[in-house]
Structures are given as structure tokens and as C-alpha cells.
Amino acid sequence: MKGKIVNKAFWKDKRVLVTGGAGFLGKRLIPKLKRLDANILVPRSKKFDLRKEEDVDKLFKTFLPDIVIHMAVDGGGINYMKDHAGSIYYNNIMVNTLTLEKSRQYNVKKFVGIGTICSYPKFTPSPFKEEDLWNGYPEETNAPYGLAKKMMFVQTQAYREEYNFNGIHLLLVNLYGEHDDFDPEFSHVIPALIKKCVDTIREDRDEIVVWGTGKATREFLYAGDAAEGILLAAERYDKSDPVNIGAGFEISIKDLVDLIVELTGFQGEIIWDTSKPDGQPRRMLNTSKAEKEFGFKAKTNFKEGLKKMIEWYLNNESKK
Structure with missing residues (x-):
């Protein structure tokens, strides 16, 4: 099945509030919305603290959005x-709860909640199906984050049941691409590995250290594809069940390291620090529902996407 195309007529002049729109995914989503002639607001944390009800209320009262895409x-x-389990849980649960409640109070026509693969149980059979979501506890490191996101899904379903509120919940895999966060404290595995390889080459060192055994598998979705999936779901999907948004493949961390080593030209030694955790053993989503319900299918070849990301890092972040 060929992927569907976003409908410009749907978005034209719609008032679209995008929380987290200044972040990595937002940098791919906002330009698409601009090309669709939407009226967009991206709230900045200096002006609106989404953990505070008075700030969230002021935001909604000021903008009166038709659609909310909640990515913060x-x-x-x-x-x-x-290292930040408690604050991660608190910040996410507050921001999600208040944003969804104000969406209801201010009669938002469509709420698109961006969830995470981290909400799935630790030992979910791969590929993960949406009906597996409640079959166990998430991987321990990700649990505070994943469960806070899962509570947003519960709230969305409850609001649909009681208030007939049109909210949907999308479960995204780890994203990658240009504009990713390469800060070692916050970065995910791909930007962390790219930075290690490039910096080690530039500093004329001969080894990199990678956490874990390399046996764990992960799925990665190009951020531009994720943005397309979000827009298609906002247009075409109006059901209470969650939907996976992914690329439909998995790669071991070892194979990922080998690929990034090849693409960056790193020729030194790879040291595996097996005292560090692997995290969840396997991660890959079954993406058939997204294709069936709203015609989303990832387009970007993984190796080509990585090449673009590495080139962007070489031309931008690595010179800082």
C-alpha cells in the first residue's frame, strides 16, 4: 500500500497549538504545518510553564486552538x-494532565497526544502490538517516563467516554535525524554514538566506549517521517485505541554501532562496557494499524537517514 498524502485543505487556517514545537520533532513538524497554511502557535517555556495551571489556562485563552498536537x-x-526519575515523572504527568484538561475546557476539536514505545511492558513480544500495552510493567529505567505518558492515554480515553472529547494517542519509537540533541546528558543512542565517533576522530583518539553488550535491539524512525505520520493521524484518525508510529524494523545496538562507525569513518577500537545496562531487550513496533487506519508508512531508508544526520552534525554541532 502506498502512503497517503497530507490534505492541505484540512489544515488551511486551522489554529494549531504545538507544545514542544521548538524541539527536535517540532523542527520537522512546524515547517510542514507552515506549508499547509495552518495558523501555528509554539508556546515557549519562558512565557508559559506548562506545569502550572494558570500558565496553561492563559495559553489556551489567548490562542483558542482548533487542534492541539501535544509533544512537550x-x-x-x-x-x-x-538520574532524574522523579522529576521526569512529575513534569510529564503535570504537563500532560493540564494540557489535556485545558483542551477539553476550551473546546479543542482534536487533541493529538504523542506517546512513546517506552510505555510498553519490558518483555513485550516483538513486534509490539497496540493490544500488548497493558500486559506488564515497563523497563525499569524508562518506567517513570513511560507510565506518565500512559496515564495521558488513560486520560484521553476517559475524556472521550465522559465528555465525547476527540483525543487520540500515538505511540512513537525513538526518532533520529537532523537537529537531534547531541548533548551527552540528554541524547539518545544514535546522536550519542555519532558524537563519540566524530569527536574521537577529530581529537585523534583511538577508542570509543559503548554501554551494554550490544545485544539489545531498537527501532528508529526518521523525524521527518514521524511528522508526516502525526499530520495524517490528526486528519484521518478519530478512534480511542492507541496507534503505533514506527519504521517497522529492528537493529541490534552492535549492528547500529558498526553502521555508524562505517559512515563516520572511525577506525579505532570499540570497547563494550558491560557493567552498564542494555535497557529493554527488544524494541520494535507492529505498524500495520497506522497504515490501515490513516495510510502512514515510513519512507526514509535508515542508512540514508543516518548519512543526512551525520552530515548535519559535521556542518553544525561538531563545530561548537
Whole structure:
């Protein structure tokens, strides 16, 4: 099945509030919305603290959105998740709860909640199906983040049941691409590995250290494809069940390291620090529902996407 195309007529002049729109995914979503002639507001945290009800109320009262795409999040790589479990849970649960409640109070026509693969149970059979979501506890490091996101899904379903509120919940895999966060404290595995390889080459060192055994598998979706999936779901999907948004493949961390080493030209030694955690053993989504319900299918070849990301890093971040 060929992927559907976003309908410009749907978005023209719609008032679209995009929380987290200044972040990595937002940098791919906002230009698409601009090309669709939507009226967009991206709230900045200096002006609107989404953990505070008075700020969220002021935001909605000022803009009166038709559609809310809720992407604001406190999260990061495995180390950040481990060190900030409490604040991650609090920040996400507050922001999600208030944004959804104000969407209801101000009669938003469509709420698109961006969830995460981290909400799935630790030992979910791969590929993960949406009906597996409640079959166990998430991987421990990701649990505070994943469960806060899962509560947003519960709230969305409850609001549909009681208030007939049109909210949907999308479960995204880890994203990658240009404009990703390469800060070692916050970065996920791909930007962390690219930075290690490029910086090690530039500093004329001969080894990189990688966490874990390399056996864990992950799925990665190009951020531009994710933005397309979100827009298609906002247009075409109006059901209470969650939907996976992914690329439909998995790669071991070892194979990922080998690929990034090849693409960056790193020729030194790879040291595996097996005292560090692997995280969830396997991660890959079954993406058939997204294709069936609203015609989303990822387009970007993984190796080509990585090449673009590495080129962007070489031309931007690595010179800082």
C-alpha cells in the first residue's frame, strides 16, 4: 500500500497549538504545518510553564486552538532517565494532565497526544502490538517516563467516554535525524554514538566506549517521517485505541554501532562496557494499524537517514 498524502485543505487556517514545537520533532513538524497554511502557535517555556495551571489556562485563552498536537516532554537517554526519575515523572504527568484538561475546557476539536514505545511492558513480544500495552510493567529505567505518558492515554480515553472529547494517542519509537540533541546528558543512542565517533576522530583518539553488550535491539524512525505520520493521524484518525508510529524494523545496538562507525569513518577500537545496562531487550513496533487506519508508512531508508544526520552534525554541532 502506498502512503497517503497530507490534505492541505484540512489544515488551511486551522489554529494549531504545538507544545514542544521548538524541539527536535517540532523542527520537522512546524515547517510542514507552515506549508499547509495552518495558523501555528509554539508556546515557549519562558512565557508559559506548562506545569502550572494558570500558565496553561492563559495559553489556551489567548490562542483558542482548533487542534492541539501535544509533544512537550521531559525525557532523554538512559543515563538521564536513571538520574532524574522523579522529576521526569512529575513534569510529564503535570504537563500532560493540564494540557489535556485545558483542551477539553476550551473546546479543542482534536487533541493529538504523542506517546512513546517506552510505555510498553519490558518483555513485550516483538513486534509490539497496540493490544500488548497493558500486559506488564515497563523497563525499569524508562518506567517513570513511560507510565506518565500512559496515564495521558488513560486520560484521553476517559475524556472521550465522559465528555465525547476527540483525543487520540500515538505511540512513537525513538526518532533520529537532523537537529537531534547531541548533548551527552540528554541524547539518545544514535546522536550519542555519532558524537563519540566524530569527536574521537577529530581529537585523534583511538577508542570509543559503548554501554551494554550490544545485544539489545531498537527501532528508529526518521523525524521527518514521524511528522508526516502525526499530520495524517490528526486528519484521518478519530478512534480511542492507541496507534503505533514506527519504521517497522529492528537493529541490534552492535549492528547500529558498526553502521555508524562505517559512515563516520572511525577506525579505532570499540570497547563494550558491560557493567552498564542494555535497557529493554527488544524494541520494535507492529505498524500495520497506522497504515490501515490513516495510510502512514515510513519512507526514509535508515542508512540514508543516518548519512543526512551525520552530515548535519559535521556542518553544525561538531563545530561548537
